[in-house]
Amino acid sequence: MYLTDKELHNISGTVISECNHPDHAFDADKQIKTCSIDIRVSNIFWIPKRQRNSFDLGRRNIFEVSPRRMWKKIVLADNESITLKPGQMILGRTYEKISIPKENVGKLTTRSSFARLGLWTAGNCDLVNPGYSGHVPLELMNTSPNKFVIHPYLPLSQLFIMRLDGELGNSYDSDQLNSKYVDDDGGPSVWWRDELVQKISRHIASNALTKPVLERLQKEVHKLDDRCLFRLDRFIDSKTFSNSDDLLSQFAKSERARFSLYKFRRTIFLWAFPTALASLVIPELLQPVSKTISLLKDFDASLYTRIVATTILAFPAAYYFFSKKVRFFLDENDRQQDAD
Structure with missing residues (x-):
């Protein structure tokens, strides 16, 4: 049975949350209709980075099939828009964060006025499960011969x-x-995590972990990003645990070593590149190094050294500067140190 407008008004404070833009707050009087709630598209979209001729859904190697690697995230300003071409599919998400009470189920569909133009917003997945909370993904597809210009916060x-x-x-x-x-962000599919999480869960169950360790690991597994989850999978396959309670501490130790190496390399390159760049203007910075290099007699060895050093350091520095911060499975002390 569909809830009526009166019932939707009563639960709207529970169902709709996190409309954080001050100019686009949730307006129950305008958005609640006879038996539905108008939901707006956010300013966050994902567009495909590249085309693939085939997609093997049976494979789960993160470097080959992780869908998030094949999408580019775009965040639009209020005055910007995105164009959806005929036959194209891009991924958006709801501006409103939606939480479905456990005694209810949700159904998200395209509003009739836009559906009549040939726009799909929910693709072939319109169910919002009882107990779900997050920004529901919108599989935006253009089935018309015309282009659609989509602005943030359109209902x-x-x-x-x-x-x-x-x-x-x-x-x-x-x-x-x-x-x-x-707590979905509405982003690309992570279908392969099902099999991997189940495999890890089976290993956890078969090793009779103590209840505190079991509860923490089951909770943490779902928080891990793609790369960290695969590292845990490989770690479990490569180790034998005489004491199952050591699983968390041993993996955290392994991650701590990775984390320290990552921080060291990131710090080195993020400081080395601007230093090398500054040396092009202030030659004295690399003078001790340049005196030891004499590659070409016809060139100024000092200038040559500075140019080569700056060029070599530019690529790793750009990688560490623009890439997202890598997540690791750390214990509470390591997390506190990282935060500090």
Whole structure:
């Protein structure tokens, strides 16, 4: 049974949250209709980086199939827009963060006015599970021969809330289901995590971990990013644990070593490049090094050294500067040190 406008008004404070832009707050009087809530598209989109002729859904090597590596994230300003070409599909997300009560289920579809133009917003996945909370992904697809110019905060979709007929066994956010889109950011698919998380969970169960360790690891597994999750998979396969309680501490130790090396390399390159760049203007900075190099008699060895050093350091420095911060599985002390 669909909830009516009166019922939607009563639960709208629970269902809709995190409309953080001061100029685009949730307006229940305008957005709640007869039996649905108008939902806006956010200013965050993902567009494909490249085309693939085939996509093997049976493979789970992160460097080959992780969908997030194939999408480019775009954040639009309020006055910007994105164009959806005929036949094109891009990924957006709802501006409103949606939380479905455990006694209800949601259905997100395209508003009729936009559907009649040939725009799909939910693709073929319109279900919002009981207990789900997050920014629902919008699979924006243009089935018309015309281009669509999409602006942030347009109310493209509508959310229906239905009451479940029976009692729910497990909600989407329950520990038993190990759902991978808990507190979803609405980004690209991570379908391969299902198999990997199940494999890790089976290993955890077979080693009879103590309850505190088991609860922490099951909680942490779902927080790990793609690369860290695969490192945990390889670590479990390559190690034998005489004491199963050592699994967390040993993996954290391995991650701590990786983390220290990452911080060292990142610090070196982020400081070395501006130093080398400054040496082009202030030759005295690399004078001790340049005196030991004499490659070409016809060139100024000092200038040659500075140019080569700056060029070599530019690429790793750009990588560490522009890439997202790498996440590691660290214990509380390491996390505190990282924060400091």
